[in-house]
Structure formats: C-alpha cells, structure tokens
Amino acid sequence: MKYVVSFALSALLLACFTCAIPAGAVVLEVTVKGTVSDISAADNTLTISSPAKYGCDYGSGTSAPVCSWTPLNETTLTGTVPDKAAFSVFSKGDSVVATSLGGTGGTWISLAKLYGTGTYADYATDEIGDIGSLPVSLIGDYAVTEETNANCSACTGTTCTATSAKITVKSSNMTVAEKTLLPEEFLFFNGRNDASSVNVTFVKGEALSSACAGNTAMVGGVQPVSDYIVHVVPPLGVTVTAHGTEAQVTSESTIPADSGVSSAPVATAPTTTQKSGLPFAALTILGLGAVVLLAGRNRGN
Numbered sequence: 391m392k393y394v395v396s397f398a399l400s401a402l403l404l405a406c407f408t409c410a411i412p413a414g415a416v417v418l419e420v421t422v423k424g425t426v427s428d429i430s431a432a433d434n435t436l437t438i439s440s441p442a443k444y445g446c447d448y449g450s451g452t453s454a455p456v457c458s459w460t461p462l463n464e465t466t467l468t469g470t471v472p473d474k475a476a477f478s479v480f481s482k483g484d485s486v487v488a489t490s491l492g493g494t495g496g497t498w499i500s501l502a503k504l505y506g507t508g509t510y511a512d513y514a515t516d517e518i519g520d521i522g523s524l525p526v527s528l529i530g531d532y533a534v535t536e537e538t539n540a541n542c543s544a545c546t547g548t549t550c551t552a553t554s555a556k557i558t559v560k561s562s563n564m565t566v567a568e569k570t571l572l573p574e575e576f577l578f579f580n581g582r583n584d585a586s587s588v589n590v591t592f593v594k595g596e597a598l599s600s601a602c603a604g605n606t607a608m609v610g611g612v613q614p615v616s617d618y619i620v621h622v623v624p625p626l627g628v629t630v631t632a633h634g635t636e637a638q639v640t641s642e643s644t645i646p647a648d649s650g651v652s653s654a655p656v657a658t659a660p661t662t663t664q665k666s667g668l669p670f671a672a673l674t675i676l677g678l679g680a681v682v683l684l685a686g687r688n689r690g691n
Contacts (some may be wrong), residue, residue, distance in 0.1 A: 419499075419523055420490045423459055427466055431477045436498065437468040438486060443494070444525055445509050457525070460550030461639060468497035475619050479503055479516045487514070489523040491612070499615050502526045517620040524531060530586045530625050533560040538616055539570075540597035548611030551603065552595035555616065559588050584625035593617040 420443065427439035442459035449455070469490055471477070480486065485504035489498055500519035504526070505511055507652040513529035522536065538552035545551075552573075559567040559579050571592040580587035595616030 391434050391632075399467075406496055418493070419489055419613075420494050421487060421493060421496060421523070421525060422462070422467060423485070423487045423504075424467070425478050425488050426482055426484045428468075428476065428482065429480050431474070434470050435476075436471050436476060436480060436486075436488070437466050437470050438488060438495075438503065439466050441467045442519055443492070462494065464494065468496040468566075469495045469501045471500065472499055473617050473619060476501055476518050479518065479621075485511070487524060487526050489520070491615070498543070500524050505624075505628075510624075515622050515624065517618070519617055521618045521620060522616075522617045528588075528620070528622050528627065530584075530588075531562050532586075532622055534588065534590055534618075534620055535560070536596045536616070536618060538594070538597040538614065540599065540601045542602035545599040549596045549614045550599045552597045552616060554616075555592040555595055555618075556594065557590050559590065566602050580623075582625070584627075585623070586625040589619075589621045591619040592617060605641050653683060 392595065422438060422443050422497045424438035424441040426436060428437040429435070440461070441464060442461045444457065444459055446455040446457040458682045467488075469488065478532040480501070480503060485506040487502040487504060489500045490498055498519065500517065500523045502514040502524045503516040505513050505515060510529055512526065514524070515529050516527075517524055517528070517534075521534065528534065534585045535558045539554045539556070540550040541553045542550060554570050554572050555570065556570045557577050558565055560665075561582060564580055567577060567588075569577045571577060573592060573594050576589060576591040578587065578589045581585075591614075596614035596616075598614055685688060
C-alpha cells in the first residue's frame with residue numbers, strides 16, 4: 391500500500407510540475423554590467439571589464455523583489471555579439487549591459503548601451519539582440535515590448551522560427567505606436583514634440599512551440615531567442631555621452647520621415663511572449679525532489 395501511495399503522490403506532483411512550468415525558458419540567463427574593454431569585428435566578440443552580475447532577492451514572494459548588481463571575481467568577460475550592428479554602436483569605454491545563456495560570457499544574446507553618466511547613467515540608448523532579456527529601461531521614458539508569431543511548420547523542440555513580431559512602443563506608459571513586422575522591417579516613431587525618436591528593427595526571431603496546436607504540454611528545452619535593433623534619440627536637454635569615436639546604430643533601411651513603415655498584411659499566427667518565470671520552476675523541482683525522497687523513506691519502512 392505504501393508503494394501505491396508513494397507512486398500516486400509522485401505522479402500527481404509530476405503532473406502538476408508539467409502543467410505549471412511554461413514551455414521553454416529553462417536555460418539560465420545571466421546578465422552582467424560593466425565597461426566595454428574590447429570589441430572585435432574580426433572575432434565577432436565584445437569584451438566587458440569589471441563585470442557585475444544582476445540578481446534579485448524574491449524573499450517570501452509576498453513583496454516586490456529587491457534587485458541589485460554584485461561584482462564578479464572575473465576581470466573580464468568575452469562573448470560573441472548577437473548582431474553585427476553592435477560594431478557600429480559600441481566602442482571601448484561604453485557602459486554596457488549584456489545577457490548570456492547558461493553561464494557568464496561565451497555568447498551574448500542581448501546587449502544594451504547605457505547613457506553612462508549623470509542622472510541617466512543606467513538608461514539605455516541602444517538595445518541589440520533579445521531585448522526582452524535586458525533588465526534596463528530606455529532613455530526618454532520610452533519602452534519597447536515584442537511578441538513573436540510562430541511558424542508552426544518550422545519547429546524544433548520548444549522553439550519555432552518566428553514569421554513576424556508585434557512591436558509596441560510606449561511613452562510614459564502609454565502606447566504610442568504598434569505594428570506587426572516581418573523580418574528586416576522596422577517601426578519608427580517620432581510623435582513627441584521634444585526631438586526624440588525610437589527606431590525598432592525586427593531582424594529575425596523565434597517563438598515558443600507551445601503556441602502551436604499539439605505542443606501545449608511540451609516542457610524543457612531552450613527558450614526562444616530573437617534579434618532586434620532598438621535605437622532611441624534622447625529628448626532635448628539630454629545629451630548622449632560621447633566615448634571616443636563611437637558611431638550611432640546604422641541599418642540597411644533608411645529611416646522614413648513618418649511614424650512607421652509600410653508592410654504587407656501578415657497572416658494570423660499563434661502569438662507567444664518571449665519570457666517565462668524561472669523561480670517558480672525551480673521551486674517546483676525542489677518540491678518534486680522532496681516528494682521522491684519521502685516516497686523512498688516510506689518504501690524503506
């Protein structure tokens with residue numbers, strides 16, 4: 391009877407575990423902040439000196455998490471860049487935030503160029519790569535969010551190729567521009583009266599395969615990673631700090647004078663947000679382990 395009860399408890403918790411954890415988003419993302427000490431187009435890499443790791447204390451879960459940067463023991467961290475646009479955006483001496491998968495460095499999936507000094511030191515003027523993985527705010531009280539649409543005939547495991555991405559630009563928490571972009575299309579907004587603007591290019595992307603019929607129960611695997619290029623021209627009165635001979639972000643597309651880009655209608659496809667919560671998944675795994683240990687003790691008795 392003990393075996394039956396133990397097995398039933400384990401099976402029940404395993405079922406809850408399967409239902410509770412969103413598909414994908416199980417590979418650890420590590421975010422660091424530091425100074426660009428080297429950038430090499432020949433090696434396709436960017437190196438960060440004096441890196442500090444981003445982390446949050448969730449406490450008991452009843453209040454907002456407390457997040458901070460903790461210095462690492464490493465002197466430098468090097469990783470490949472998520473897009474070659476990084477070589478026209480970053481220069482030595484720039485303040486940067488970077489996110490990698492599975493550990494520190496190696497491959498940057500996203501990069502943010504920070505203002506670097508003064509009141510706006512921790513605000514980003516440029517973001518490259520998987521922008522949803524960056525815990526930074528854009529300068530000028532702007533925000534950009536994205537949702538990718540899955541091509542359900544082009545999936546591998548937990549991810550599918552994205553056919554398009556829905557881009558939303560917010561100003562002071564109000565939506566001011568929204569558009570669904572195909573790969574290599576962009577959205578440009580300059581509707582405020584302060585000379586500021588936002589340009590967002592969707593280069594390419596992935597979406598969760600759980601958005602497709604028949605894949606809703608799939609768990610485990612790598613989370614989707616997409617490539618965007620975001621550039622913000624700060625409002626009047628905010629002058630971007632110059633570092634050496636740095637250049638602003640460039641794109642093959644010419645920025646239009648209006649507030650958007652024309653594109654053909656995009657067919658409706660399953661939509662998925664990019665990120666999921668890792669802390670809950672970790673707690674669920676701990677709970678499953680506790681039940682399995684309990685079951686083993688019951689068998690021993």
